[in-house]
Every structure is written in structure tokens, then in C-alpha cells.
Amino acid sequence: MDSFFDSCIVIHYLESFMHNNELRRKCRGYIENNKDFLLCFYALKEIHGFINKKEVQYNEVIKKLKNASYRIGTDKETNILNKDEIIFTEDLFENIKNEDEKAVSHKFEEEISATRLNLRILLKRIKELVIKEDEIDKSLTNLIHEFLGKYADCKILASALQAQKDRDIFLLVSADKHFNPNEYAFIESEPRLRDYKFPKLKNLLYG
Secondary structure: OOEEEOHHHHHHHHHOOOOOOHHHHHHHHHHHOOOOEEEEHHHHHHHHHHHHHHHHHHHHHHHHHHOOOOOOOOOHHHHHOOHHHHHHHHHHHHHHOOOOHHHHHHHHHHHHHHHHHHHHHHHOOEEEEEOOHHHOOHHHHHHHHOOOOOHHHHHHHHHHHHHHOOOOOOEEEEOOHHHOHHHHHHHHOOHHHOOOOOOEEEEHHHO
């Protein structure tokens, strides 16, 4: 059975190489022990966005280490970060502010380079990239949005439903609390979605 990845599965997998925890180990184990992966273009965009944001956060920390008067979040490249991500970056600085700037900079550069390399390696294992972003059905996405609060999740699910149409049932693999089994079953039972074939949910948060 093919596996259609939510973006968080790949992000947790990439993070597992540097900052491991139980959920990241689960995601890494799933990817390392399975094959026949599908990934939609919107999920890939989110993954690249995550890496780009992390690089900006690390750059901000380095700027602050070099210049104590620098205020994190004032550089124009931080426009891609939201308020919580700025706060996270400030907390990260506080945790390492006494460390050597050159050593930290080297560590950050290595981590971003390794993350991008691991993503390139993973993408070679992807069976197929499916549903370009401009092909995502907006009406379907908006309908799903009535049940899922995060619009990005709605785009992922809409892409999965569109990809599922002409394929054997595949697994929608996630580690996102928004794709919990009860909520997914409720969406699947929605009469307005009765013409859609739903993938089988496998959420690594729940086993």
C-alpha cells in the first residue's frame, strides 16, 4: 500500500537527524522501513518553507551573538517568521548566548546543509510527486475547511483526496493532532464528500 505523506512526517524525519525525540523516531522509522511514498507539491512547499524559516532563525541568533545590541526580528528576511517563531528564536539565543559565536555558526551551517541533503536523498525515494498547488480544488479545500481549522491541512487533505481518485487506496500518513482518527472519520462521513474516495488514515501520534 502506498503512503501519502503529510508534510509533518517529512519534517519530523529531517529533524530526527539532529534533534531526536519519540515522535521523530517514529517518523524516521516509518520512512526507513517502508517504501512507495507519495508527496503532494504543497507539502513539499511547506517542507522547504520550514527549512528556510529555520535558516532565518539561525541567522538571527548569529547576528545577536555578533552584536548584543541587535534586536532579533528586525531584519527584513524575518518577514517569513510569525510572532511565535520570533519568540522561539529569542529563546534559542538565550539558551546559547554564552557559547562561542564561530562554533555556533559552524554548527548551524552544518545542520541546515545536512537537512537539505537529507531531503534531496529522501526525494529520490519518492514514488511520485502529485497534485501541483494550482491543481488543488479550491471548492473542496473550502469544504474541508469547515471541519479543519488550519487551511494548510485542508490543502494537504484536498490533495490527498484528488490523488486518491484514480489509485488503489493508500495510507494518509500524518503526525498532526488535527488529523486525529475521530475528526477524520467525521469528515469522511460528510454527505457532501460522498463522491470522494478517502485514503486510510495512519497517524503516528496515535500508535
